[in-house]
Amino acid sequence: MTTTDNAVENPPAHEPAPRERSFPDPYQMETPEGAEGWEDMYAYHNRFLPTRQAEDSAKTWFRNSLHYPEVSYPFDQVTIDGAFTGTGVTNTRVFALPPAKGLDVRVINGYTYMSTIASPDAEEQARRAEEFGKRAGYYFQNWDSLYAEWEGRVTTAIRAVRDIEVPPLSEFEPIERITVDRGPSQANQLLAAYHRLLEHGDQIWTLHSEFLNLGYAAYLQFLTLCKEHFPEIDDQTISRMVSGVDVLLFRPDDELRALARKAEELGVGELVLAATTEPELLANLADSDAGQTWLTALDESKDPWFYFSYGSGMYHSHRSWIDDLRLPIQAIGDYIHRLRSGDDLTRPIDKLQSERDELVSHYRSLLDAEDLTGFDETLALSRTVFPYVENHNFYIEHWFLTNFWNKVREFSSLFQAWGFWNDVEDIFFLRRAEVEEAIVDLQMAWSAGGNPQGGHHWPPIIKRRKEIYEALSNWNPPPALGPVPGEVNEPLTIMLWGITPETVERWLTAQDGGGSRTQLTGFAGSPGIAEGRARVVLRPDQLDTVQEGEILVSPVTSPSWTPVFGRIRASVSDIGGIMCHAAIVSREYGLPAVVGTGFGTSTIKTGQLIRVDGNAGTVTILDESTGA
Amino acid sequence: MGKYTRRFNELNSNDRPLVGGKCASLGEMVQAGLPVPDGFAVTVDAYEDYRDASDLRKELLRIVLGADAHSHASLQQAHDESVAMILGRELPPVIEQEIRSAYLTLSNETAQRRGTDDSERIPVAVRSSATDEDGDAASFAGQQETYLWVVGADDVIAKVRECWASLYTPQAIAYRSELSVADASEASKISVAVQLMATADVAGVTFTVSPRTGDRSVIAINASWGLGQSVVSGEVTPDEYWLNKLGPTLTTTRIASKAHEYVPAPGGTGVVFRDVDVARRDVACLTESEVLQLADIALRVEKHYGCPQDIEWALEHHADGTAKVMLLQSRPETNWKKRKEEKSKNTTKGTSNLLGFVAAATKGEN
Numbered sequence: 001m002t003t004t005d006n007a008v009e010n011p012p013a014h015e016p017a018p019r020e021r022s023f024p025d026p027y028q029m030e031t032p033e034g035a036e037g038w039e040d041m042y043a044y045h046n047r048f049l050p051t052r053q054a055e056d057s058a059k060t061w062f063r064n065s066l067h068y069p070e071v072s073y074p075f076d077q078v079t080i081d082g083a084f085t086g087t088g089v090t091n092t093r094v095f096a097l098p099p100a101k102g103l104d105v106r107v108i109n110g111y112t113y114m115s116t117i118a119s120p121d122a123e124e125q126a127r128r129a130e131e132f133g134k135r136a137g138y139y140f141q142n143w144d145s146l147y148a149e150w151e152g153r154v155t156t157a158i159r160a161v162r163d164i165e166v167p168p169l170s171e172f173e174p175i176e177r178i179t180v181d182r183g184p185s186q187a188n189q190l191l192a193a194y195h196r197l198l199e200h201g202d203q204i205w206t207l208h209s210e211f212l213n214l215g216y217a218a219y220l221q222f223l224t225l226c227k228e229h230f231p232e233i234d235d236q237t238i239s240r241m242v243s244g245v246d247v248l249l250f251r252p253d254d255e256l257r258a259l260a261r262k263a264e265e266l267g268v269g270e271l272v273l274a275a276t277t278e279p280e281l282l283a284n285l286a287d288s289d290a291g292q293t294w295l296t297a298l299d300e301s302k303d304p305w306f307y308f309s310y311g312s313g314m315y316h317s318h319r320s321w322i323d324d325l326r327l328p329i330q331a332i333g334d335y336i337h338r339l340r341s342g343d344d345l346t347r348p349i350d351k352l353q354s355e356r357d358e359l360v361s362h363y364r365s366l367l368d369a370e371d372l373t374g375f376d377e378t379l380a381l382s383r384t385v386f387p388y389v390e391n392h393n394f395y396i397e398h399w400f401l402t403n404f405w406n407k408v409r410e411f412s413s414l415f416q417a418w419g420f421w422n423d424v425e426d427i428f429f430l431r432r433a434e435v436e437e438a439i440v441d442l443q444m445a446w447s448a449g450g451n452p453q454g455g456h457h458w459p460p461i462i463k464r465r466k467e468i469y470e471a472l473s474n475w476n477p478p479p480a481l482g483p484v485p486g487e488v489n490e491p492l493t494i495m496l497w498g499i500t501p502e503t504v505e506r507w508l509t510a511q512d513g514g515g516s517r518t519q520l521t522g523f524a525g526s527p528g529i530a531e532g533r534a535r536v537v538l539r540p541d542q543l544d545t546v547q548e549g550e551i552l553v554s555p556v557t558s559p560s561w562t563p564v565f566g567r568i569r570a571s572v573s574d575i576g577g578i579m580c581h582a583a584i585v586s587r588e589y590g591l592p593a594v595v596g597t598g599f600g601t602s603t604i605k606t607g608q609l610i611r612v613d614g615n616a617g618t619v620t621i622l623d624e625s626t627g628a
Numbered sequence: 629m630g631k632y633t634r635r636f637n638e639l640n641s642n643d644r645p646l647v648g649g650k651c652a653s654l655g656e657m658v659q660a661g662l663p664v665p666d667g668f669a670v671t672v673d674a675y676e677d678y679r680d681a682s683d684l685r686k687e688l689l690r691i692v693l694g695a696d697a698h699s700h701a702s703l704q705q706a707h708d709e710s711v712a713m714i715l716g717r718e719l720p721p722v723i724e725q726e727i728r729s730a731y732l733t734l735s736n737e738t739a740q741r742r743g744t745d746d747s748e749r750i751p752v753a754v755r756s757s758a759t760d761e762d763g764d765a766a767s768f769a770g771q772q773e774t775y776l777w778v779v780g781a782d783d784v785i786a787k788v789r790e791c792w793a794s795l796y797t798p799q800a801i802a803y804r805s806e807l808s809v810a811d812a813s814e815a816s817k818i819s820v821a822v823q824l825m826a827t828a829d830v831a832g833v834t835f836t837v838s839p840r841t842g843d844r845s846v847i848a849i850n851a852s853w854g855l856g857q858s859v860v861s862g863e864v865t866p867d868e869y870w871l872n873k874l875g876p877t878l879t880t881t882r883i884a885s886k887a888h889e890y891v892p893a894p895g896g897t898g899v900v901f902r903d904v905d906v907a908r909r910d911v912a913c914l915t916e917s918e919v920l921q922l923a924d925i926a927l928r929v930e931k932h933y934g935c936p937q938d939i940e941w942a943l944e945h946h947a948d949g950t951a952k953v954m955l956l957q958s959r960p961e962t963n964w965k966k967r968k969e970e971k972s973k974n975t976t977k978g979t980s981n982l983l984g985f986v987a988a989a990t991k992g993e994n
Contacts, residue, residue: 132989133988133989136986136989137988137989217986218986220986221986221987229843229844230843230844230846231838231841231843232838232840232841232843232846233843359874362845366844366845366873367844615879
């Protein structure tokens with residue numbers, strides 16, 4: 001092990017005072033063996049800088065493992081920087097949220113940590129409150145029309161990214177350049193196209209945050225009101241009163257069910273069942289009219305509903321249904337079997353709706369008359385804002401980002417053709433600024449009719465970075481860095497990240513070697529109790545290992561994993577609060593879920609018999625045996 | 629029935645001035661069709677007329693007003709004198725006869741219904757029933773006496789007189805000696821409840837609001853072996869069953885080690901406090917279906933009164949294993965309101981700030 005460049009060379013000579021409990025100091029972190037030089041993979045603004053130690057060591061840094069559970073690829077830092085810019089500017093500059101500003105972001109050993117920027121003082125808060133009232137008020141009062149307009153802006157952005165043309169760098173400029181427009185050269189267009197891609201990848205995050213924190217704030221208002229009236233009510237009951245029963249994230253799975261039904265109606269069920277890949281599907285179905293009809297239906301479903309990432313969408317490596325149809329094809333097959341066994345595959349929307357109404361009227365009946373108006377008003381506002389909170393994810397993380405990453409691959413293919421590297425995926429081991437350097441290299445070489453330098457420069461760097469990436473992936477990042485926070489009471493932090501005083505205490509206990517090895521505690525994400533064999537899935541590409549009746553144990557689950565939810569008995573995740581995707585999806589599918597266990601994937605082994613108690617928020621390892 | 633006794637099914641909450649809070653509430657529950665052991669009230673008039681039949685009222689007043697509230701010896705002497713006087717004076721035959729006859733009627737009817745022979749010796753509980761509005765003064769005034777497993781008319785009458793005499797504990801005398809004559813006289817009104825003894829093997833208390841947080845969506849049940857006295861008095865750590873009213877559904881069960889229980893004395897009169905045999909100690913004293921049955925009844929009681937209740941109950945097990953719930957009393961639970969106010973004050977600063985701003989923004993203020 002070696003210390004990082006950022007670490008202090010000479011720790012203070014005096015004997016340290018009896019140590020208070022704290023998380024590791026970011027400046028004392030050791031570099032995992034084999035990952036030396038990892039700092040080059042990230043821009044300076046993402047690193048802990050030696051001259052800023054006094055300031056940065058004094059703060060608590062929480063690992064953002066909800067959105068960024070994996071090591072960041074150098075290029076993928078674009079989405080991390082963009083997302084924090086988007087949420088920061090929305091809170092701080094657009095709506096002037098009075099008590100909360102944005103977050104500082106750092107990367108250590110490839111993992112993303114964040115720290116809240118201190119709240120402004122009372123006087124500044126009052127000044128901000130005046131602005132916030134005008135700005136947020138406008139949104140709350142015009143929510144539906146603004147949301148409709150937002151959908152238009154997002155789909156325009158998605159189309160714009162899809163339509164960016166990567167110039168082919170043909171031997172000669174087209175003749176039209178002489179006879180018609182006399183515009184910029186393909187060399188000029190190459191850089192402009194890359195800038196346009198970055199521009200959209202940056203702006204999308206402002207769109208992402210535009211309604212999100214206002215939505216959460218409104219929901220939080222209802223949550224807090226419920227807890228004042230019913231101190232023992234659990235979060236999932238509250239969210240059930242608010243949640244829509246039919247949200248966009250379930251639409252892709254609904255499309256698969258519809259395709260299964262259609263296959264049976266057209267009498268091509270067997271042909272669909274016989275295929276596991278898209279080429280097999282085409283080969284099996286293209287010959288008949290019925291098959292063609294079904295393939296047309298498949299194409300209609302694909303756009304946009306298969307732009308659905310296997311992961312959070314935040315990493316280029318997650319890929320989407322549209323890139324690899326194996327999971328949807330397998331799921332359609334499962335649904336065909338279920339249809340044949342008499343299941344009509346409809347989700348019980350009416351039942352969910354009436355359960356939701358019953359729940360609300362039950363809690364209303366327990367309130368004093370004087371409290372009813374406040375309850376009704378905050379509930380109504382929560383329900384107004386909630387479709388956005390639930391639906392933005394499909395538009396941005398799935399539909400937009402799938403197009404974004406694939407457009408980056410188009411650029412990479414060009415570089416590949418010019419000998420920069422062998423694998424299209426290699427581009428993601430370059431930082432965004434480095435890609436721009438490569439573009440300039442290519443511009444100059446193509447323009448002059450020579451050969452670019454890239455093929456000499458990048459391959460060893462990429463090779464080394466891949467080794468570093470592997471070494472960092474095997475490292476176990478602590479959940480937090482720096483001093484133990486005085487109090488965790490920022491409501492959005494609690495709701496989104498599941499970080500409460502209790503979580504912090506659990507982390508400390510586990511760090512100090514305490515805590516139970518057979519029992520994990522998290523948030524009760526979805527009610528019910530289930531027992532079964534664990535299946536630990538660390539990355540989306542391991543999803544096809546999940547067997548019928550197993551319990552899914554993962555760092556974090558993505559909504560696009562929903563077809564797998566038909567096969568599992570329960571789910572356990574390391575990360576997430578009550579509103580995380582795993583909880584929402586599990587509730588919808590009636591599966592017990594415990595989220596935010598912190599150590600599920602590092603404690604539970606595939607094959608172990610475990611019990612998931614989605615009422616109490618606990619996971620118990622029932623035997624120590626491990627499977628194959 | 630007459631001036632001095634009223635059957636529970638003739639009473640409702642409006643009769644509190646005549647029969648005290650406990651009897652009025654029992655009557656109200658009987659009329660609402662809730663499972664309450666039958667019984668009757670010895671009315672306030674019985675004790676009032678007893679005091680007026682001789683110079684008893686004047687004498688007791690003299691003793692109370694003459695006591696030095698700050699002298700333990702003086703209060704003790706006043707207590708001894710008053711109790712001797714209340715228990716010693718002759719009870720006017722018309723009052724005694726009416727209580728005797730009310731008991732014998734209850735006893736006969738019950739023996740007939742149960743098919744037992746001992747028609748004049750059915751066990752009852754005799755308890756004071758306070759008349760003051762909020763019940764707070766009752767504890768000072770000593771109107772809290774309970775006698776279990778009382779058998780036979782003579783003993784019932786004796787225990788009724790002991791309930792009356794319980795008005796004259798040293799503390800109660802100290803309390804009333806500081807009141808005006810009119811208030812002291814009002815505070816010394818008392819009724820007595822005579823109620824069939826539940827032959828309970830499990831008993832306890834149900835709150836239709838969380839005693840922990842004041843949450844009105846919660847039901848909490850405390851239960852232990854034997855008669856309910858052990859739970860009410862805190863002499864055992866009871867089992868705890870927590871439910872959500874929606875359903876209702878059982879959310880948490882905490883089984884305690886229940887070392888002691890009250891059971892009827894072997895002689896047929898009174899109760900004994902004994903060790904619970906080891907085999908039963910750490911076993912849940914309620915099944916899930918019994919918990920749900922108790923919760924259902926508690927919800928009916930709460931609905932009837934329209935506010936959270938604190939309910940004492942007992943469970944009688946039949947030979948076939950089924951259980952019959954009996955309600956012994958129900959009182960409004962008032963702490964939840966106070967807790968609710970405290971709770972809203974405690975909402976974290978960060979939250980209330982943000983929510984204040986959101987609330988203002990949604991209403992278009994600023």
